[in-house]
Amino acid sequence: MTPVNIILLGPPGVGKSTQAALLSKRYPLVTLSTGNILRAEVAAGTPLGLEAQAAIDSGGLVGDEVMIALVRSRMATLPAECGYILDGFPRTTAQATGLDRMLRELHRPLTAVLQPLLEREEVVRRMSSRRECRTCNAPVTVKPEAPCPACPACGGALFQRPDDTPAVILKRVAVYEEQTAPLAAYYQRAGLLAPVDARGQPADVAARLITAIELQRLQRRAEPVRRQRALGL
Numbered sequence: 001m002t003p004v005n006i007i008l009l010g011p012p013g014v015g016k017s018t019q020a021a022l023l024s025k026r027y028p029l030v031t032l033s034t035g036n037i038l039r040a041e042v043a044a045g046t047p048l049g050l051e052a053q054a055a056i057d058s059g060g061l062v063g064d065e066v067m068i069a070l071v072r073s074r075m076a077t078l079p080a081e082c083g084y085i086l087d088g089f090p091r092t093t094a095q096a097t098g099l100d101r102m103l104r105e106l107h108r109p110l111t112a113v114l115q116p117l118l119e120r121e122e123v124v125r126r127m128s129s130r131r132e133c134r135t136c137n138a139p140v141t142v143k144p145e146a147p148c149p150a151c152p153a154c155g156g157a158l159f160q161r162p163d164d165t166p167a168v169i170l171k172r173v174a175v176y177e178e179q180t181a182p183l184a185a186y187y188q189r190a191g192l193l194a195p196v197d198a199r200g201q202p203a204d205v206a207a208r209l210i211t212a213i214e215l216q217r218l219q220r221r222a223e224p225v226r227r228q229r230a231l232g233l
């Protein structure tokens with residue numbers, strides 16, 4: 001079976017990490033989060049990690065070339081039968097074209113670019129209910145009916161990140177939408193974009209994502225045949 005290679009294109013709070021975890025139960029794949037790769041490389045003190053650290057220390061952003069090299073170094077270690085989910089990358093069309101080149105070289109073509117869609121109000125609502133444990137750092141979602149819950153893992157006190165307030169979240173979502181609209185158009189043109197309704201229970205959303213993936217796989221499989229027919233072969 002050909003591996004399933006996915007980009008999850010959605011704003012913070014749309015449930016990408018939950019969905020990535022559910023999809024990895026259905027398909028042999030790993031989540032490649034640029035944040036995690038970056039932290040691991042910096043901690044290991046690799047040349048790429050040092051370069052990225054220097055950019056961060058000087059108050060700048062890690063450049064596209066370095067980000068792509070980071071993803072590449074991690075992706076190159078995956079077994080051939082293992083697919084991937086890219087979360088948080090690419091963010092711009094410049095990164096997307098760089099990624100395309102890299103994926104061609106590594107022979108790991110995209111299966112689909114999944115775009116979980118949710119109203120802004122719902123994104124804000126979900127993100128406003130996020131807390132973190134002071135003791136074990138576990139992420140916890142609090143329910144409105146339980147205003148002062150403790151960490152289910154260790155009983156520790158919870159806190160809300162200062163950037164998880166409704167006003168800041170709304171701003172982040174707006175910035176995200178503005179930044180990534182060209183990216184969605186880019187993958188739409190490539191025939192890879194699959195918008196998916198992200199409302200409701202995580203298991204239902206996962207089922208919709210899996211349907212979208214399977215549809216894209218069928219299309220990918222039919223492509224060479226269509227091309228041959230078009231050529232009159």
Ligand SMILES: [Zn+2]
Nearest residue numbers: 133136151154
């Ligand atoms: Zn805890």
